[in-house]
Amino acid sequence: xxxxxxxxxxxxxxxxxxxxxxxxxxxxxxxxxxxxxxxxxxxxxxxxxxxxxxxxxxxxxxxxxxxxxxxxxxxxxxxxxxxxxxxxxxxxxxxxxxxxxxxxxxxxxxxxxxxxxxxxxxxxxxxxxxx
Numbered sequence: 291x292x293x294x295x296x297x298x299x300x301x302x303x304x305x306x307x308x309x310x311x312x313x314x315x316x317x318x319x320x321x322x323x324x325x326x327x328x329x330x331x332x333x334x335x336x337x338x339x340x341x342x343x344x345x346x347x348x349x350x351x352x353x354x355x356x357x358x359x360x361x362x363x364x365x366x367x368x369x370x371x372x373x374x375x376x377x378x379x380x381x382x383x384x385x386x387x388x389x390x391x392x393x394x395x396x397x398x399x400x401x402x403x404x405x406x407x408x409x410x411x412x413x414x415x416x417x418x419x420x421x
Contacts, residue, residue: 294360294393299367302360303385306392311337313407317415320333339376342384345410352409357390364389 295300313335318329318385335341346361365386387410394403 292397295416297392297396299364299385302390302392302396303364303367304392305395306364306388306390307337309391309395309403310407311340313404313410317386317411323325326408329349335410336346337359339381341414342387343380345407345414346383346387347409348413349406353390354405357394361386366390378383 318320365382
């Protein structure tokens with residue numbers, strides 16, 4: 291049993307959310323922006339349920355069957371929280387995406403997590419207007 295197998299989908303998503311947030315913050319810093327208010331505003335383009343759902347859609351076809359199983363484990367978690375101003379379908383997809391990233395992180399598969407995150411957010415980073 292791997293480390294990631296010990297946890298529920300919701301627990302994996304909890305860790306994955308933090309990993310995604312760190313990935314986004316690190317990459318935003320690389321843009322040269324130093325104003326933390328601006329950085330926080332830009333980060334919202336990546337960490338909302340809608341953005342994470344779209345990010346998952348960008349990489350879904352490239353995931354292994356095992357990775358898709360982990361995603362479904364998170365997506366199908368019993369979610370007691372209902373997000374404001376966001377579709378439940380996006381929220382469930384985002385939770386699945388977070389669970390996958392959390393699973394990879396807990397299992398020490400950091401390179402694969404970064405590979406997935408880079409592919410998932412490549413378009414958003416490319417489309418950002420920094421001026």
